[in-house]
Amino acid sequence: DTEVTQTPKHLVMGMTNKKSLKCEQHMGHRAMYWYKQKAKKPPELMFVYSYEKLSINESVPSRFSPECPNSSLLNLHLHALQPEDSALYLCASSSLTAGNTIYFGEGSWLTVV
């Protein structure tokens, strides 16, 4: 069973709405990730947090705003999204040791209408 929990599982939002995706892990991992996955494609990295600080931002549009309130929580704030942003958003976590494994949540299905 996954130990990375994501809410909500499904979200439908209009292009003018503001919503948030939430992620929680209790494995003591100090790296947390957001990925975007379109159908029949591998996940694409969006953001990485290390020790609660943003360490990687893969040139993601500013309508996506990540937040890491503490070592267990990761949020993705959404505002003024476009229909092409509809996708599966995956949260993941890993330790920061060599040979670390990345663990994924079940994802949040986002539909922008």
Added chain:
Amino acid sequence: AQSVTQLDSHVSVSEGTPVLLRCNYSSSYSPSLFWYVQHPNKGLQLLLKYTSAATLVKGINGFEAEFKKSETSFHLTKPSAHMSDAAEYFCVVSPYGQNFVFGPGTRLSVLP
């Protein structure tokens, strides 16, 4: 630069027959290698992991993979496919730190 090639976008096998999903990688480092499975409408589940210990790695659900450095390969096998194995499979290379490079994926179909 690191990259991962999964040689087949789609593999179809009959139930009870062997499964072979191929993965080749390039990396400037001695990487960690992983296989993940994604069932429809689900997240990614770790099948197995190689990190410079035994070259033959056993995973969950009867899957195993063999690391061959000379061939830069990490192919995934299972002796006997089950209907529940039908899913998307991703080979992943991690050369260091939080850098995880995904292959394009292989869709496995299992025919009755």
